[in-house]
Amino acid sequence: MKSILSLTLNGRLREDVVPHNTLLLDYLRDGLQLTGTKRGCDGGECGACTVLVDGQPRLACSTLAHGVAGRHVETIEGMRRSGRLDRLQRAFHENLGTQCGFCTPGMVMAAEALLRSNPTPDRETIRSALAGNLCRCTGYVKILDAVEAAAREEASA
Amino acid sequence: MSSMPNFVLLRPETAADAVRLRAAHPDSRFVAGGTDLLPNMRRGLVRTPAVIELAAVRELDFIRRSGDELHIGAACTLAALAADPQVAAALPALSEAARAVAGPTHRASATLGGNLCLDTRCRYYNQSAFWREANQFCMKLDGDGCRVAPRSTRCHAAFSGDVAPALIALDARVDILGTGGVRTLPLAELYRDDGMAWLALGSEELLTAVRVPLTAGWQSAYAKARVRGAIDFPLSGVAVALRRDGEHLAILRIACTGVASRPCAIGGLDILVGRPLDAAAHDIIALAIKRDILAMDTTVAGMAYRRRATAVLAKRLVDRLWQEAG
Ligand SMILES: Cc1cc2nc3c(=O)[nH]c(=O)nc-3n(C[C@H](O)[C@H](O)[C@H](O)COP(=O)(O)OP(=O)(O)OC[C@H]3O[C@@H](n4cnc5c(N)ncnc54)[C@H](O)[C@@H]3O)c2cc1C
Ligand code: FES
Numbered sequence: 001m002k003s004i005l006s007l008t009l010n011g012r013l014r015e016d017v018v019p020h021n022t023l024l025l026d027y028l029r030d031g032l033q034l035t036g037t038k039r040g041c042d043g044g045e046c047g048a049c050t051v052l053v054d055g056q057p058r059l060a061c062s063t064l065a066h067g068v069a070g071r072h073v074e075t076i077e078g079m080r081r082s083g084r085l086d087r088l089q090r091a092f093h094e095n096l097g098t099q100c101g102f103c104t105p106g107m108v109m110a111a112e113a114l115l116r117s118n119p120t121p122d123r124e125t126i127r128s129a130l131a132g133n134l135c136r137c138t139g140y141v142k143i144l145d146a147v148e149a150a151a152r153e154e155a156s157a
Numbered sequence: 158m159s160s161m162p163n164f165v166l167l168r169p170e171t172a173a174d175a176v177r178l179r180a181a182h183p184d185s186r187f188v189a190g191g192t193d194l195l196p197n198m199r200r201g202l203v204r205t206p207a208v209i210e211l212a213a214v215r216e217l218d219f220i221r222r223s224g225d226e227l228h229i230g231a232a233c234t235l236a237a238l239a240a241d242p243q244v245a246a247a248l249p250a251l252s253e254a255a256r257a258v259a260g261p262t263h264r265a266s267a268t269l270g271g272n273l274c275l276d277t278r279c280r281y282y283n284q285s286a287f288w289r290e291a292n293q294f295c296m297k298l299d300g301d302g303c304r305v306a307p308r309s310t311r312c313h314a315a316f317s318g319d320v321a322p323a324l325i326a327l328d329a330r331v332d333i334l335g336t337g338g339v340r341t342l343p344l345a346e347l348y349r350d351d352g353m354a355w356l357a358l359g360s361e362e363l364l365t366a367v368r369v370p371l372t373a374g375w376q377s378a379y380a381k382a383r384v385r386g387a388i389d390f391p392l393s394g395v396a397v398a399l400r401r402d403g404e405h406l407a408i409l410r411i412a413c414t415g416v417a418s419r420p421c422a423i424g425g426l427d428i429l430v431g432r433p434l435d436a437a438a439h440d441i442i443a444l445a446i447k448r449d450i451l452a453m454d455t456t457v458a459g460m461a462y463r464r465r466a467t468a469v470l471a472k473r474l475v476d477r478l479w480q481e482a483g
């Protein structure tokens with residue numbers, strides 16, 4: 001069974017006909033070709049699929065597409081500002097917080113949710129906020145450095 | 158392409174409608190935060206023709222004081238529960254247990270109702286269809302017998318929710334809405350010691366709220382052993398509530414999770430009331446725990462380790478609360 005799903009995606013209102021059993025992750029990746037949001041596991045384990053729903057981090061692999069009807073969904077594609085990397089993306093790049101890059105969209109979205117509610121988090125707070133996002137490459141230290149750098153930049157801006 | 162089996166999605170806006178829909182669609186399932194149900198559906202562990210989504214039922218999302226009780230709606234997220242200053246001040250075990258569930262992104266959508274009604278877990282069950290088939294399935298789904306205890310006639314999958322033991326230790330009750338109205342029962346009575354039928358809920362019933370007494374002078378705490386501090390289910394989780402009256406115990410409650418098919422309230426502790434917390438008291442506590450839990454080979458850590466961990470967590474919490482109350 002299908003029905004119309006309307007939501008705001010990266011600031012734009014959308015309406016699509018979506019099957020009821022579609023996960024938000026499949027809607028974004030396969031329906032809209034927004035493949036920045038990653039599928040890293042078979043459900044709920046890795047955080048690679050993290051997006052924002054009304055500003056809160058959410059696992060797109062464990063959310064039904066119709067479950068976010070009428071809400072504001074933001075993905076990594078919505079992070080760029082006027083065609084340029086946003087401060088978090090740039091900080092990940094400059095601090096080597098990304099290696100293979102597979103966990104990066106989820107890390108950036110989880111960090112974005114944190115910085116919106118707490119623009120000056122200490123390192124422990126960043127660790128807790130990213131606790132559900134797994135990275136097989138960096139060893140996490142440079143990811144924490146990157147989020148700290150982005151927060152510093154925001155504070156001095 | 159979809160990674161999910163087919164179903165119809167129903168989106169009621171009131172609890173009464175949710176119950177009516179559940180009654181009208183016999184094998185349907187409720188979904189709240191979806192962090193347990195949806196991964197399980199993806200793995201083929203749950204099959205249903207209709208999913209009833211509770212996200213639009215706003216009336217179940219609240220935390221409010223009512224007389225000498227705190228009422229918490231089933232749709233309250235664990236993040237909201239963990240961040241609530243009233244809960245942290247009066248019911249630390251509840252706050253700590255909510256904060257110990259999964260990772261922060263799960264907690265932002267995971268609900269209290271979903272946590273209390275969580276499916277039981279087992280290393281032979283929480284696997285892909287391919288893995289389970291290669292292992293000839295098990296009695297919880299598609300197969301015969303229990304892989305954990307081959308001679309057993311029952312399923313030993315473990316209840317592994319973190320919040321239930323905290324609420325049981327705090328004497329919480331739950332409101333359950335069915336087609337015939339609301340009934341209220343002690344939370345401990347919501348559970349059955351059966352990995353396949355762990356909830357004493359009627360097929361159309363919806364858990365709507367939890368009522369926790371705000372009893373003056375109670376100290377409480379929750380602790381769990383897990384593989385990764387950041388995210389994992391409890392290998393064993395223990396909640397303790399106690400009241401100290403001078404040099405004597407006035408109240409002691411202990412409840413555990415991850416070590417039986419239901420969250421278990423440890424019995425026989427009332428004989429400690431009026432006695433000091435000495436070595437003999439600790440022996441009684443350790444024996445009671447040993448008698449009441451049934452840690453089986455359901456997860457990555459062995460049974461002996463989980464039994465010991467349960468006793469050690471309980472001893473540490475009891476000692477800590479006793480000292481804090483002194
Ligand atoms: C990687 C990972 C780690 C996890 N770690 C933990 C952990 O450490 N501790 C822990 O406790 N859990 C853990 N979980 C499980 C889960 O995230 C939580 O238990 C969560 O609280 C479930 O709530 P939910 O709202 O998402 O439930 P849902 O998935 O929406 O529902 C769970 C079950 O409850 C039923 N249900 C939901 N609401 C109601 C209601 N009001 N009345 C009747 N039935 C209802 C549903 O039908 C379903 O069967 C983990 C999950 C993952 C993926
Ligand atoms: S894809 Fe791994 S948590 Fe969603």
Ligand code: FES
Pocket residue numbers: 097098099100101102103104134135136137138
């Ligand atoms: S950069 Fe490769 S998984 Fe994180």
